[in-house]
Amino acid sequence: MNKLIRVSGFCVLLLCGMVFSGCATKDSSAWREYKVFCGMSSKNGEVSEEAWQRFCDKHVMAAFPGGYTVFDATGYWRSGTDTAEKEHTKVILVVAPADAREKVMSVARQYRKEFDQNAVLISSSETKMNFVQKENTDGK
Secondary structure, three states: OHHHHHHHHHHHHHHHHHHHHHHOOOOHHHEEEEEEEEEOEEOOEEOOHHHHHHHHHHHHHHHOOOOOEEEEEEEEEEOOOOOEEEEEEEEEEEEEEHHHHHHHHHHHHHHHHHOOOOOOEEEEEEOOOOOOOOOOOOOO
16 A cells, blocks of 8 residues: 555655746746644644545646645654644655745645644755656657
């Protein structure tokens, strides 16, 4: 099952890249990899898969219509005590032009608001990307 999730995630990421290929530049700093860590616990209980999917359909797809990847994770942190807390987490991965930062921030703010989160972690890094595409075999 994990292999299927990784393969489907790669396919979505590749699709995202193919959509952006018309915008690609030789300047690799023009692209960033963004990760948005969305905790699935809220004051109202665990965020359901249905609520998560509605959020993605409404907000994430609107911000990144070219595609994105989601994977499951478990987040650990220390709250005010000496006990480690853990939480089921969804991570949204987007490879996009560097100027997409505000779209990423908007998705994170919306998630924090909609699911009453104290915080949503965003990480980003410069990335180099290449597209491995099917070659045109019909001579055109």
